Amino acid sequence: MLSAAIQYIxxxxxILSRNGFKLAVDPFLTPDAPGGPPTEWVRAYPPPVDARxxxxxxxxxxxxxxxxxxxxxxxRAIAEASPGxxxxxxxxxxxxxxxxGIPAERVVSLRHGEAFPCxxxxxxxxxxxxxxxxxxxxxxxxxxxGYLFDWDGITIYHAGDTLVDEALVSALKPFRIxxxxxxxxxxxxxxxxxxxxxxxxxxxxxxLAADIGMDYVVPLHFDLYMxxxxxxxxFVGELFNRFRGQxxxxxxxxxxxxxxxxxxx
Ligand SMILES: Nc1ccn([C@@H]2O[C@H](COP(=O)(O)O)[C@@H](O)[C@H]2O)c(=O)n1
Numbered sequence: 001m002l003s004a005a006i007q008y009i010x011x012x013x014x015i016l017s018r019n020g021f022k023l024a025v026d027p028f029l030t031p032d033a034p035g036g037p038p039t040e041w042v043r044a045y046p047p048p049v050d051a052r053x054x055x056x057x058x059x060x061x062x063x064x065x066x067x068x069x070x071x072x073x074x075x076r077a078i079a080e081a082s083p084g085x086x087x088x089x090x091x092x093x094x095x096x097x098x099x100x101g102i103p104a105e106r107v108v109s110l111r112h113g114e115a116f117p118c119x120x121x122x123x124x125x126x127x128x129x130x131x132x133x134x135x136x137x138x139x140x141x142x143x144x145x146g147y148l149f150d151w152d153g154i155t156i157y158h159a160g161d162t163l164v165d166e167a168l169v170s171a172l173k174p175f176r177i178x179x180x181x182x183x184x185x186x187x188x189x190x191x192x193x194x195x196x197x198x199x200x201x202x203x204x205x206x207x208l209a210a211d212i213g214m215d216y217v218v219p220l221h222f223d224l225y226m227x228x229x230x231x232x233x234x235f236v237g238e239l240f241n242r243f244r245g246q247x248x249x250x251x252x253x254x255x256x257x258x259x260x261x262x263x264x265x
Contacts, residue, residue: 002153002261004179008251009049011068012183012220014158015057018151021120023059025147025158026069027051027078040194040227048254051077058082059118061110062089063160064131064144065096066197068225072100079106088116088124091141111141112171121152127171129162132187132197154178154261157214161197161221163187164204172212179249179259180214183221186230196228202235210243216259217248 004018015024029047051074060078062070070093078085079102087097087107094109110116116124128134129144136142146160157172157180182205187198199221200208209217219235221228232250239246249257 001264003258004151004154004156005256005258006156006179006218007049007256008220008253010045010047010253011224012063012158012160012181014181014220015049015054016149016156018122018154019120021058021118021122022056023061023118023122024054024057024078025061026063026160027054027060027074028068028071029074029077030071041225042227044224044226045253052081054078055081057085058120059124060085060087061124061147061158062087062093062097063129063146063158064090065093066161069161070096072096076101079103090126090143090145091137091139092143109141110145112145123150124148125150127157127159128165128168129160130165130168131161131199132163132192134165148172148175148177150175154259157181159183159200159220161199163198164200164208169208169211177212178215178261179218180209180212180216181218181220182208184219184230184232184235185221185228191228201230203238205235206238206243206246209239209248210246215247215261217246219248219250223253 007015013026029051091109097107098104110126112126112128125148127146129146131144147158149156159182183199184202184205186201
């Protein structure tokens with residue numbers, strides 16, 4: 001019987017733990033968000049975890065540089081609380097992390113096509129992401145990344161912020177994904193006008209989960225900022241109406257879910 005523990009910490013932030021190795025993706029734990037009131041960015045709930053209490057992280061992965069994903073205040077607090085923690089992300093983020101005070105020797109630049117071996121039987125495969133569009137620099141390095149965790153018998157995909165693109169489906173198809181964590185906030189002209197880049201919506205996330213054959217699909221990016229959300233009801237409806245039997249897990253902020261991979265009881 002194989003298992004992995006996942007804690008949801010808000011927006012797209014999660015902490016994953018397996019085989020004694022613990023990592024966080026996009027921890028955004030600042031109570032006063034960048035922008036913040038009186039702007040449109042009003043958190044729906046306070047951070048469920050204090051970054052200063054994250055004392056045993058081995059790795060933090062950042063998907064892109066937007067302030068609700070790369071939160072320098074949170075990351076500096078983690079660097080201090082978890083002295084053995086490495087910080088990794090797209091090259092743009094790696095440079096920002098160093099500028100923001102994370103020691104350069106603890107920062108790794110990741111790119112699609114180059115696997116990143118870690119402890120605990122984990123290999124991280126950086127995946128391209130289309131946060132409204134795919135942006136690649138002159139050296140072919142993606143500005144936005146998702147991550148595929150090939151973790152000693154359990155495969156977990158964290159999409160970061162992305163649309164569904166045929167090239168993404170092709171990149172994911174070779175893997176048998178046990179848990180796929182997908183943004184579902186969608187996009188529209190009126191958010192674009194306010195410089196809010198879009199992602200896949202609930203319908204597209206449901207289709208992707210079914211098309212890839214994910215065991216569980218986990219929606220993200222729907223509950224923290226209601227100005228950039230399409231809610232959760234549509235996602236459940238899509239699965240119920242069109243993909244009956246597709247398993248899913250909807251997190252509450254701060255909740256820990258233990259995924260167990262077994263056919264036996
Ligand atoms: N507190 C925040 C959160 C987000 N933004 C900006 O919104 C845009 C979209 O954010 P994503 O989650 O889709 O990456 C992006 O430009 C963020 O910087 C913000 O200003 N304040």
